[in-house]
Amino acid sequence: MPRQRSSAVLLAAAFALLIVYASLYPFTGWHWPAGQSLWTAMALPWPPWRDRFDLVANLLGYLPLGALLFGAVVRSGGGAAVAIALACLGPAALSFGLEVAQTFVPSRVPSRIDLALNASGAALGALLAALLVAAGFLQRWQRLRERWFVRRSDGALALLMLWPLGLLFPSPLPLGLGQVWDELRALGEAALEGSAWTEPAAQWFAHGVPAFEPLSPLAEALTIMLGLLAPCFVAFAATRAVRHRMLLAVGAALLALATSTLSASLNFGPEHALAWLTPATLPALGGALLVALLCSRAPQRLAAALGLMTLTGLVALVAHAPADPYFAASLQGWEQGRFIRFFGLAQWVGWLWPYLAMLWLLARVASSDDEPAAA
Numbered sequence: 001m002p003r004q005r006s007s008a009v010l011l012a013a014a015f016a017l018l019i020v021y022a023s024l025y026p027f028t029g030w031h032w033p034a035g036q037s038l039w040t041a042m043a044l045p046w047p048p049w050r051d052r053f054d055l056v057a058n059l060l061g062y063l064p065l066g067a068l069l070f071g072a073v074v075r076s077g078g079g080a081a082v083a084i085a086l087a088c089l090g091p092a093a094l095s096f097g098l099e100v101a102q103t104f105v106p107s108r109v110p111s112r113i114d115l116a117l118n119a120s121g122a123a124l125g126a127l128l129a130a131l132l133v134a135a136g137f138l139q140r141w142q143r144l145r146e147r148w149f150v151r152r153s154d155g156a157l158a159l160l161m162l163w164p165l166g167l168l169f170p171s172p173l174p175l176g177l178g179q180v181w182d183e184l185r186a187l188g189e190a191a192l193e194g195s196a197w198t199e200p201a202a203q204w205f206a207h208g209v210p211a212f213e214p215l216s217p218l219a220e221a222l223t224i225m226l227g228l229l230a231p232c233f234v235a236f237a238a239t240r241a242v243r244h245r246m247l248l249a250v251g252a253a254l255l256a257l258a259t260s261t262l263s264a265s266l267n268f269g270p271e272h273a274l275a276w277l278t279p280a281t282l283p284a285l286g287g288a289l290l291v292a293l294l295c296s297r298a299p300q301r302l303a304a305a306l307g308l309m310t311l312t313g314l315v316a317l318v319a320h321a322p323a324d325p326y327f328a329a330s331l332q333g334w335e336q337g338r339f340i341r342f343f344g345l346a347q348w349v350g351w352l353w354p355y356l357a358m359l360w361l362l363a364r365v366a367s368s369d370d371e372p373a374a375a
Contacts, residue, residue, distance in 0.1 A: 006075035007157035012068035014162065016094060018348060019065065023098040029106045041103040044096075047111040058117035059124075065091050066125030074133060084126050091122030148244045150300065152367070155360040156238035162349050163231045163252075167259040169350035170267055172321040173220060174260055174276050175227025178311075179318045180351035215321055217280050223321065224284035225291070226314040228256055232292040233307030234357055237300050237364045249292040253285055304364035311354045311361070 066087045073083035095118035102108035132138065149157065166177050215223065235248040265273040295306060 006072055007154040007161065008068050008071035008075055010154060010158040011161060012065060012072050014158070014349075015065050015068060019061065019094065020098065021348060022061075024101060024105060024108070030104050031106070032104060036103065041100050041110075044099055044110055044112045044115060047109060047113055055113070055117060058114045059121040062091050062095065062118040062121035063125035063128075065094075066122030067129040068125075069122075070126040070129040070133075071138070074138065080130060080133070084130060087126035087129070088119070088123045092119035095119060095122075148240065149238050150240060153238035155363075156234050159234050159353065159357050159360060160231060163353060164255055164259045165346055166350035166353045167256065168263045168266070169346035170263065171318075171350060173215070173223050173227075173318065174278070174281050175224055175256055176314070176318040176321055177227065177230075177350050178315040178352075178354035179321065180355075215317070219317060220278065221280040221284040221287070223314065223317040224281055225288040226310050226317070228253060228285055228288035229292055229310045230307060230314055230354065230357060232288075233295075233303050233310055234361065236292075236296065236298060236303035237307060237361060239300075242296050245296040246293055249289060249296065252292075253289045256285065301365055301367070304361040307361045308358060308365065311358050315354050 069087040069090055070083045073086055074080065078086075092115075095115050099110040099115050102110040145153070145157075167175065171177060172179060231252050232245075232249045235252070236245050239245050239248060260276050261273050264276045268275055295303065298306065
């Protein structure tokens with residue numbers, strides 16, 4: 001199979017980084033355990049208990065990584081045997097390194113069983129991907145991609161696939177991704193704590209804290225509109241036909257509804273699954289969809305420029321959005337409960353997605369490769 005620029009490469013790298021974060025969270029209290037040597041740490045102990053949820057999570061957590069690595073190798077021109085080997089050995093080596101590192105994190109418990117389950121999950125993912133390739137799924141996907149998307153669309157496809165994952169993380173407003181500055185401020189203060197820069201840094205960080213006043217209904221509606229328009233413009237910047245752009249815009253709106261409902265259900269319980277629907281939400285989503293359909297004929301580089309402006313407005317509004325007590329409580333539940341592994345994945349995607357999308361759109365604007373929108 002000819003070499004292709006595949007979104008699976010970017011997705012596999014992103015998923016591996018998120019696994020590292022989820023496995024070593026909360027990154028505090030690192031120390032060398034008393035009486036522990038490197039060799040005994042590398043031997044990995046048997047766990048003192050077995051929890052069914054942890055067993056399933058460790059098995060399924062590495063399954064997408066194995067599938068993505070297999071697809072990345074095959075789509076890059078590698079053979080099936082090489083793809084199987086890398087998709088099995090790579091995640092197993094990553095899991096072993098992380099399990100050994102967990103020895104030095106007080107709140108984490110390394111385990112041979114976790115290593116075995118992680119490696120088995122990756123192997124299962126690689127096997128499922130191999131079966132899909134053998135059934136012709138990859139060839140059909142390639143034909144569809146050639147009809148719908150431009151040649152250099154791997155970054156856009158990766159962003160579009162990650163966007164719903166970011167929506168699962170609780171946000172201060174519906175579709176309000178990108179509120180990362182509070183976390184960066186806390187990390188900066190922690191890094192400088194105890195140094196000569198502690199007091200100046202605290203004053204500088206305090207000076208940069210925005211006034212978290214409730215957003216007006218108009219600002220709330222605008223934030224929701226921009227949150228839906230952002231993935232639409234990313235898709236438009238990589239899509240050829242107008243009819244395909246319209247389908248993707250409608251699909252993004254439906255996906256936003258479904259994912260936000262699922263997020264509310266996970267955080268507040270199924271009985272509150274629609275609690276995220278404020279009076280401004282549905283009109284804002286409808287307005288965003290109408291704007292997206294009207295812009296569906298824009299050239300790809302113009303769509304990328306519109307996406308940059310959309311994301312700039314989105315992160316500016318979200319940065320000033322206050323977090324209500326229910327939002328703070330949901331975050332605490334995610335951080336302390338069984339969602340801890342998934343929390344790390346969705347949290348960082350929700351924080352960083354707008355900025356990664358900005359980088360891709362900026363490169364798309366600077367590119368000389370532009371195709372007129374076809375009917």
